[in-house]
Amino acid sequence: MSPDPAHDRTVGRGAGQAAYPPVQVTSPTFVGMPKFPKAARAELANAQQRRNLRHATHTIRDKRAHVVAEVDDWEALRVKGADAKDEALTHLADYLERLEESLTANGAVVHWARDAAEANRIVVDIVRAKEVDEVVKVKSMVTQEIELNEALEAAGVSAWETDLAELIVQLGHDRPSHILVPAIHRNRKEIRDIFLREMGAVGRPAPDDLTDDPARLAEAARLHLREKFLRAKVGISGANFAVADSGTLVVVESEGNGRMCLTLPETLISVVGIEKVLPTWDDLTTMLQLLPRSSTGERMNPYTTMWTGVHEGDGPQEVHVVLLDNGRSHVLADRVGRQALRCIRCSACLNVCPVYERTGGHAYGSVYPGPIGAVLNPQLRGTTSDIDRSLPYASSLCGACFDACPVRINIPELLVELRGKVVEESGPTPESTAMKAAAWVLSDPRRLATAQKAATIAGRLAGGRTIRSVPGLGAWTNARDLPTPPRETFRQWWVREHGNEDA
Amino acid sequence: MSARDEILARVRDAVADVTTPPRAAETPTTEGAGAAGPAAGPAAGPARDATLELFAENVADYRATVLRATGEEVPAVLADVLAGLECRSLVVPSGLDPSWLSRLPDAVVRVPESEATSHGQLDDVDAVVTTATVGIAVTGTIVLDHAAGQGRRELTLVPDIHVCVVADRDVVPHVSDAVTRLRPSPGSARPLTWISGPSATSDIELQRVEGVHGPRTLVVVLVSEPTSKEGPGDAVPTRGGGH
Numbered sequence: 001m002s003p004d005p006a007h008d009r010t011v012g013r014g015a016g017q018a019a020y021p022p023v024q025v026t027s028p029t030f031v032g033m034p035k036f037p038k039a040a041r042a043e044l045a046n047a048q049q050r051r052n053l054r055h056a057t058h059t060i061r062d063k064r065a066h067v068v069a070e071v072d073d074w075e076a077l078r079v080k081g082a083d084a085k086d087e088a089l090t091h092l093a094d095y096l097e098r099l100e101e102s103l104t105a106n107g108a109v110v111h112w113a114r115d116a117a118e119a120n121r122i123v124v125d126i127v128r129a130k131e132v133d134e135v136v137k138v139k140s141m142v143t144q145e146i147e148l149n150e151a152l153e154a155a156g157v158s159a160w161e162t163d164l165a166e167l168i169v170q171l172g173h174d175r176p177s178h179i180l181v182p183a184i185h186r187n188r189k190e191i192r193d194i195f196l197r198e199m200g201a202v203g204r205p206a207p208d209d210l211t212d213d214p215a216r217l218a219e220a221a222r223l224h225l226r227e228k229f230l231r232a233k234v235g236i237s238g239a240n241f242a243v244a245d246s247g248t249l250v251v252v253e254s255e256g257n258g259r260m261c262l263t264l265p266e267t268l269i270s271v272v273g274i275e276k277v278l279p280t281w282d283d284l285t286t287m288l289q290l291l292p293r294s295s296t297g298e299r300m301n302p303y304t305t306m307w308t309g310v311h312e313g314d315g316p317q318e319v320h321v322v323l324l325d326n327g328r329s330h331v332l333a334d335r336v337g338r339q340a341l342r343c344i345r346c347s348a349c350l351n352v353c354p355v356y357e358r359t360g361g362h363a364y365g366s367v368y369p370g371p372i373g374a375v376l377n378p379q380l381r382g383t384t385s386d387i388d389r390s391l392p393y394a395s396s397l398c399g400a401c402f403d404a405c406p407v408r409i410n411i412p413e414l415l416v417e418l419r420g421k422v423v424e425e426s427g428p429t430p431e432s433t434a435m436k437a438a439a440w441v442l443s444d445p446r447r448l449a450t451a452q453k454a455a456t457i458a459g460r461l462a463g464g465r466t467i468r469s470v471p472g473l474g475a476w477t478n479a480r481d482l483p484t485p486p487r488e489t490f491r492q493w494w495v496r497e498h499g500n501e502d503a
Numbered sequence: 504m505s506a507r508d509e510i511l512a513r514v515r516d517a518v519a520d521v522t523t524p525p526r527a528a529e530t531p532t533t534e535g536a537g538a539a540g541p542a543a544g545p546a547a548g549p550a551r552d553a554t555l556e557l558f559a560e561n562v563a564d565y566r567a568t569v570l571r572a573t574g575e576e577v578p579a580v581l582a583d584v585l586a587g588l589e590c591r592s593l594v595v596p597s598g599l600d601p602s603w604l605s606r607l608p609d610a611v612v613r614v615p616e617s618e619a620t621s622h623g624q625l626d627d628v629d630a631v632v633t634t635a636t637v638g639i640a641v642t643g644t645i646v647l648d649h650a651a652g653q654g655r656r657e658l659t660l661v662p663d664i665h666v667c668v669v670a671d672r673d674v675v676p677h678v679s680d681a682v683t684r685l686r687p688s689p690g691s692a693r694p695l696t697w698i699s700g701p702s703a704t705s706d707i708e709l710q711r712v713e714g715v716h717g718p719r720t721l722v723v724v725l726v727s728e729p730t731s732k733e734g735p736g737d738a739v740p741t742r743g744g745g746h
């Protein structure tokens with residue numbers, strides 16, 4: 001966190017800040033990652049991905065709008081969701097202790113991990129003690145964040161991803177590109193080829209006559225993975241929610257692979273970020289309405305599993321929970337920034353983001369892509385790498401993400417704060433002065449509207465020329481030819497194209 | 504310092520600016536935001552009918568099959584459904600009403616829960632018949648708490664067909680009603696499985712495919728009170744296809 005006193009207003013008292021240096025280590029996978037503009041330029045060249053993404057984000061967006069409109073008072077629900085998370089976050093120590101107590105009382109073993117290395121060590125030790133050479137996993141972003149699969153692999157343990165999309169990503173030796181549909185950048189023909197080529201090497205091969213019909217592809221995955229589910233001794237999961245007062249963990253999913261991993265193995269290890277805590281059982285009422293509708297645009301997702309420690313005679317008889325910090329306490333110390341920890345990973349903000357729609361998830365250099373990734377990654381990892389310094393600029397600040405967010409995270413506000421921080425850290429330069437002005441303009445919607453109108457007028461004056469670079473916005477505008485400032489502002493365009501639905 | 508103590512110290516330190524005390528955990532909130540509606544309960548009447556109608560509609564909307572029947576019709580309906588699905592074997596949860604399976608042909612193999620001890624055995628069984636603890640109208644969800652009649656969790660996971668008999672008195676209007684009903688009691692929490700339609704994925708070009716790992720066929724039989732005045736007759740299938 002910046003030691004600059006100028007930032008005191010955004011940093012919680014946090015006397016110990018200096019003692020707890022940031023944060024996560026930017027993983028080796030992403031350390032060499034070019035900054036967002038460069039990565040984005042590469043991804044922009046991928047027309048297939050762009051077509052898939054456009055189709056996907058628009059389809060989910062429309063479904064979401066439909067089921068959100070069904071709820072009597074969506075706004076009240078959003079406020080309740082934000083409140084529940086804020087309550088948990090602002091009294092996190094109390095609720096974590098409560099959670100630990102309830103989990104322990106119900107037979108679970110609770111572990112604490114300061115960072116990724118510690119969490120991985122804990123998990124690897126448990127797995128080693130079970131003397132197995134494979135585990136089944138249900139998708140969890142947190143285990144991707146800590147790169148648990150790599151740690152297990154190094155320990156000689158194969159970690160099988162079991163979500164269809166994750167399976168596609170894993171078999172394709174690829175990285176995920178969307179929180180919800182990680183294989184969104186692959187089309188059915190590519191998936192068929194990956195299955196035919198790779199499945200046989202790691203288990204039951206795909207049938208020779210496999211077509212690219214999605215039902216056939218899903219069937220191939222069912223058969224391939226079933227063999228692994230039925231014999232697995234250890235399952236690894238994350239959790240969408242951890243209820244402090246009851247000790248209940250919740251996994252929300254669609255395919256049933258979650259149920260398989262949570263039910264069939266003898267030992268279950270769940271890695272849970274400390275921000276997943278909910279104060280009380282009743283808070284599930286709110287979350288179980290917000291999450292499925294925002295995420296997949298369904299009234300309810302097909303399967304939700306709730307377990308409270310060990311249930312005698314039913315499911316895993318050895319249950320471990322690893323509570324992970326890995327930079328979260330650092331984010332929590334920032335009075336403005338802490339709201340990012342409310343995130344329930346629904347991906348609604350991705351689906352409405354004009355930048356994400358064009359660049360895809362890989363350009364963000366993290367498991368957390370899209371608008372929330374642009375905020376969370378620099379928060380969690382600090383702004384020492386090129387990629388993390390450039391992420392706060394990966395946004396047009398149109399505000400669509402805030403409107404879509406079920407827990408009311410003000411992403412545009414956070415991006416502007418982070419931009420200020422990045423600029424402060426690079427010392428006073430002409431750019432930093434410009435950015436301070438930009439932050440000032442962008443932090444207030446009215447100022448922004450005025451500035452956008454001014455730019456629109458400039459656009460009329462500039463005529464049809466393309467502007468290649470804008471002083472002070474070099475990093476982001478260099479990635480693509482910045483169109484001449486538009487003749488209408490984004491807001492004007494949005495209202496014209498979409499009516500006032502999101503205004 | 505242990506990892507535990509250090510993390511707790513960090514998060515306490517991080518929110519040192521916050522002065523409000525934690526909200527009292529003892530006051531359960533029963534009403535859910537955005538979920539006002541008719542009270543749950545067996546009381547008959549138009550609101551009740553609408554709730555059941557909505558439940559049936561929303562379950563069918565997930566491409567599950569919904570059948571409605573009276574209490575006496577359950578054995579015949581189950582026999583019909585299972586025959587229609589060409590079921591040759593099923594696993595029977597402990598505590599399931601034995602009369603429900605009385606109309607099944609003898610050729611159908613019944614495996615009692617206590618004898619289905621391995622995953623592989625369950626994988627060889629075609630179907631499972633269970634009850635549910637609660638149904639939620641507004642989302643078309645059934646919730647199992649795996650008590651008597653519902654089986655251990657794997658019973659409703661590994662076989663490919665799940666037939667679930669839901670008593671209409673257990674259907675509540677809203678998610679909040681269900682959450683309230685299902686609150687775990689300290690010391691004896693039950694696992695819960697919330698099911699909204701058959702297993703599904705949209706991971707391949709967003710085309711919805713029913714059936715990845717869970718049961719690919721879900722049939723919900725909604726049963727009216729045994730005291731119902733409705734005369735016996737054929738169960739009326741509402742919309743929704745299934746397989």
Ligand code: SF4
Nearest residue numbers: 343344346347349405
């Ligand atoms: S920031 Fe909000 S909209 Fe985006 S993934 Fe998180 S909860 Fe969903």
